[in-house]
Amino acid sequence: MALSEFLSGAKPHRDILSNDKINIVYITEVMTTMKFGSKIFQYGLKVFVQTLQICYILLKIDAPSYMLLQNPPGLPAIAAVWAVCLLRGSKFIIDWHNYGYTIMSLTHGDHHPIVLIAKWYEHFFGKLSDSNLCVTEAMKEDLRVNWNIKATTLYDCPSPIFRETPLELQHKLFKKLAKDFDAFKARSESVPSNLEQTAFTELHTGTGNVTHIQGRPALLLSSTSWTEDEDFSILLKALEEYEGFKNSGITLPPLVCAITGKGPLQEFYNNLIEKLHFKHVHICTLWLEAEDYPVLLGSGDLGVCLHKSTSGLDLPMKVVDMFGCHLPVCAIDFPCLHELVKTEENGLIFKNSHELAVQLKLLFTDFQNEKNKLGVFKRNLKESKMVQWDENWDETVRPLLAANN
Numbered sequence: 168m169a170l171s172e173f174l175s176g177a178k179p180h181r182d183i184l185s186n187d188k189i190n191i192v193y194i195t196e197v198m199t200t201m202k203f204g205s206k207i208f209q210y211g212l213k214v215f216v217q218t219l220q221i222c223y224i225l226l227k228i229d230a231p232s233y234m235l236l237q238n239p240p241g242l243p244a245i246a247a248v249w250a251v252c253l254l255r256g257s258k259f260i261i262d263w264h265n266y267g268y269t270i271m272s273l274t275h276g277d278h279h280p281i282v283l284i285a286k287w288y289e290h291f292f293g294k295l296s297d298s299n300l301c302v303t304e305a306m307k308e309d310l311r312v313n314w315n316i317k318a319t320t321l322y323d324c325p326s327p328i329f330r331e332t333p334l335e336l337q338h339k340l341f342k343k344l345a346k347d348f349d350a351f352k353a354r355s356e357s358v359p360s361n362l363e364q365t366a367f368t369e370l371h372t373g374t375g376n377v378t379h380i381q382g383r384p385a386l387l388l389s390s391t392s393w394t395e396d397e398d399f400s401i402l403l404k405a406l407e408e409y410e411g412f413k414n415s416g417i418t419l420p421p422l423v424c425a426i427t428g429k430g431p432l433q434e435f436y437n438n439l440i441e442k443l444h445f446k447h448v449h450i451c452t453l454w455l456e457a458e459d460y461p462v463l464l465g466s467g468d469l470g471v472c473l474h475k476s477t478s479g480l481d482l483p484m485k486v487v488d489m490f491g492c493h494l495p496v497c498a499i500d501f502p503c504l505h506e507l508v509k510t511e512e513n514g515l516i517f518k519n520s521h522e523l524a525v526q527l528k529l530l531f532t533d534f535q536n537e538k539n540k541l542g543v544f545k546r547n548l549k550e551s552k553m554v555q556w557d558e559n560w561d562e563t564v565r566p567l568l569a570a571n572n
């Protein structure tokens with residue numbers, strides 16, 4: 168199997184890198200510093216060069232039976248992959264995760280020429296695939312009605328690496344993070360010689376046992392690509408309210424909010440965070456290796472998702488990963504979210520910062536008590552026995568591939 172991806176993306180997990188059956192072929196980003204000509208000309212030239220790159224790479228590898236393309240990004244990949252499939256006799260499958268033109272409209276507006284061209288492009292070339300997958304029933308219906316495309320719903324499922332993290336691994340990760348982030352360091356300055364502490368855990372060096380620290384903070388987790396479709400000011404305002412709850416005497420734990428990821432708006436939000444002076448809430452933004460990310464998710468108490476689908480038809484993969492780690496989620500509302508987040512079962516849905524603040528207060532009140540609502544959500548996730556990715560693939564995609572033979 169050949170996996171082609173942009174070199175600027177996140178480093179794949181070591182299980183992929185070490186798999187002899189997977190040949191990773193990287194695509195180098197180009198034209199990012201070009202300054203001459205109009206923006207439309209620059210974009211057109213970039214698309215042209217990327218088309219040549221993609222075609223060259225796909226013609227260089229051994230001819231596959233199938234070429235599977237995740238969209239977005241689909242411009243120029245959809246047309247390029249379709250053309251190569253036509254030349255090499257391969258079946259072309261598009262995996263629809265969203266519509267690329269709706270993401271572009273965040274920056275340019277719905278009626279910008281680039282957005283209109285991208286919309287036409289996806290509609291026209293999307294119909295030329297042999298088979299289609301999509302991530303929600305809502306998208307399946309939209310593709311059928313508005314695009315005349317028949318798709319099979321393949322819900323995102325967590326990889327087996329996403330699971331609840333044992334305390335020993337939690338402690339190791341917290342020790343590692345404490346080197347760069349004060350929020351993970353031991354709260355006490357005088358730690359007994361037979362203990363090794365972080366803000367959340369302590370290792371008894373004599374026995375090797377790891378336990379949670381009495382009165383530890385709650386760990387709130389979120390992940391993002393720091394783009395326009397996620398408004399993190401909602402979370403920051405909710406944390407301000409949470410700080411106010413603590414200051415007013417309400418019994419709540421101190422809070423560590425760790426936000427993972429990198430992207431174009433990270434510096435903007437980091438500047439906002441620096442202006443906040445909380446006593447009971449600590450916020451840190453970090454970038455983790457692929458191996459550490461699932462360990463952190465499996466160590467958290469609650470996840471927050473601010474992903475608001477640009478099309479209203481896709482679901483946030485980060486929530487799928489959190490559920491795989493038995494981590495309940497508070498997620499911002501959008502039309503098809505109910506296909507993933509079940510209110511009062513595995514999480515809660517909010518519409519604004521105040522609703523999120525009230526939910527944080529509710530869930531973190533006596534949060535280590537398993538009979539608390541947060542504990543009930545965790546138990547529901549454990550008992551739900553989510554379908555793993557490989558099972559989902561075998562049940563949904565293998566029959567589709569067999570039908571195309």
